Amino acid sequence: xxxxxxxxxxxxxxxxxxxxxxxxxxxxxxxxxxxxxxxxxxxxxxxxxxxxxxxxxxxxxxxxxxxxxxxxxxxxxxxxxxxxxxxxx
Amino acid sequence: xxxxxxxxxxxxxxxxxxxxxxxxxxxxxxxxxxxxxxxxxxxxxxxxxxxxxxxxxxxxxxxxxxxxxxxxxxxxxxxxxxxxxxxxxxxxxxxxxxxxxxxxxxxxxxxxxxxxxxxxxxxxxxxxxxxxxxxxxxxxxxxxxxxxxxxxxxxxxxxxxxxxxxxxxxxxxxxxxxxxxxxxxxxxxxxxxxxxxxxxxxxxxxxxxxxxxxxxxxxxxxxxxxxxxxxxxxxxx
Numbered sequence: 001x002x003x004x005x006x007x008x009x010x011x012x013x014x015x016x017x018x019x020x021x022x023x024x025x026x027x028x029x030x031x032x033x034x035x036x037x038x039x040x041x042x043x044x045x046x047x048x049x050x051x052x053x054x055x056x057x058x059x060x061x062x063x064x065x066x067x068x069x070x071x072x073x074x075x076x077x078x079x080x081x082x083x084x085x086x087x088x089x
Numbered sequence: 090x091x092x093x094x095x096x097x098x099x100x101x102x103x104x105x106x107x108x109x110x111x112x113x114x115x116x117x118x119x120x121x122x123x124x125x126x127x128x129x130x131x132x133x134x135x136x137x138x139x140x141x142x143x144x145x146x147x148x149x150x151x152x153x154x155x156x157x158x159x160x161x162x163x164x165x166x167x168x169x170x171x172x173x174x175x176x177x178x179x180x181x182x183x184x185x186x187x188x189x190x191x192x193x194x195x196x197x198x199x200x201x202x203x204x205x206x207x208x209x210x211x212x213x214x215x216x217x218x219x220x221x222x223x224x225x226x227x228x229x230x231x232x233x234x235x236x237x238x239x240x241x242x243x244x245x246x247x248x249x250x251x252x253x254x255x256x257x258x259x260x261x262x263x264x265x266x267x268x269x270x271x272x273x274x275x276x277x278x279x280x281x282x283x284x285x286x287x288x289x290x291x292x293x294x295x296x297x298x299x300x301x302x303x304x305x306x307x308x309x310x311x312x313x314x315x316x317x318x319x320x321x322x323x324x325x326x
Contacts, residue, residue, distance in 0.1 A: 028141060030201065030312045033281070035144045038318035039165035040097060042179055 091169040092121075092176065093133040095150050096316070099191045100125055102158035110153045118150065121173045123180035126187050128164075129154050130176065137167045155316045160195040162187065163316045186322040194285065194320050197266055200294050200313035202282045204253055207308055251280055256304035260297045264290040269319045279307060283319035 093112055100122070110118040112131025120127040131150075137143055147166045155161045170176045180187065251270045267285040286294050291314045302309050 027312065030315075031141075031144050031148055034163075034201070034315055034318040035147050035166045036139060038283075038321070039163040040168075040321040041165050041324060042094060042168050042170070 090132050091135065091171060092130040092173070093137065094128055094130050094164045094168045094170060094176065095147065096129045096154045096158075096164055097162040097180070097187055097191070098127050098129060098154065098158040099160040099188075099195070100127055101160070102127070107154075107157055110150065110157065112150055118154065121176045121180075123177040124184050126180050126184060126191065128176050128180060129158075130170075133169070136169065139166065151316045155198070160191040161316050162190055162194065162321045163318045183322075183324050186324060190320065190322040193267060194317040196288055197285045197317060197320075198288045198291070198314035199317045199319060200284045200286055200291070200311060201315060201319075202254075202284060202298070203310045203312075204279045204282070204305065204307040205277045205310065206279055207306070251282055253279060253305065253307055254282060257298070257301050260301050261294075264293055264297075267320060285317055285320050286314075288314070 093114070095112065095118065098120075104120065107118060107120065107129070110129075112118050112133065114131065114133045116131040116133065118129050118131045120129055144166060151161070151163045170179070251268075251272075261284070264286045265284045266287070269283040271281045271283075273280060284294070295311065298309065298311055
């Protein structure tokens with residue numbers, strides 16, 4: 001019998017680091033908690049200057065979205081796709 | 090065109106493998122370097138809607154990044170910056186905090202353990218310990234501001250305590266490098282514990298949990314391994 005080489009699923013590859021992140025049991029609750037409620041929040045504005053002359057105005061377009069804030073929008077258009085997908089799920 | 094920020098990593102990561110990681114929009118993930126840290130970004134159009142597909146896509150990209158980088162700080166979904174220059178300035182401003190956090194999560198991953206009240210039982214609110222009662226007398230005589238701050242500190246300590254996890258403490262001690270607790274006031278979910286463990290200790294963690302779960306007096310649900318979402322520094326200041 002011909003043996004086929006085992007291939008990684010599309011978009012993945014063998015990890016050079018012993019990670020173990022493949023064995024995942026990910027519920028939607030977990031994804032929302034981690035992706036929307038955790039993680040670094042980069043927010044703010046910075047003005048970098050030398051000798052009182054502003055050189056760079058750092059503009060962040062960050063949408064900093066926590067689960068609480070997202071849910072408080074209720075029927076906001078940005079959330080409606082999430083609601084629709086959850087209803088379908 | 091904006092840059093979607095997925096993660097911040099130390100400079101020690103496999104750049105050669107990064108070319109095989111794409112962002113949720115399909116654009117190639119690339120690094121923006123600033124000192125000892127790098128941000129991993131991909132070009133995207135405008136604000137991101139928090140759809141299920143987008144959220145899962147963000148997590149998938151962070152996981153792929155974790156495979157090529159031993160130390161990863163995930164960035165919250167929806168974080169966009171307008172240019173490399175903006176990002177470099179932010180990374181520079183927070184470099185100390187980021188480097189400390191990267192050292193903590195280096196070669197570690199996160200397990201998320203949720204404790205639910207058993208059916209027919211009600212979840213008791215977190216109790217303050219005997220040590221807190223001993224502090225009440227001096228506090229009563231303190232200035233209102235001091236009393237307020239002491240109360241805040243006590244509330245914070247209670248929020249971070251998890252006596253429900255005591256049956257696991259001794260068993261988990263060799264592998265849990267750090268812990269974050271989130272207590273929940275409503276519903277059957279009593280608390281969520283985020284445990285930072287070495288990447289190679291996932292099977293051990295699950296085995297220990299199975300062995301000691303019966304002593305917990307709660308229903309325990311574990312998920313993971315995750316990139317260390319709960320072990321990122323507070324950068325708001």
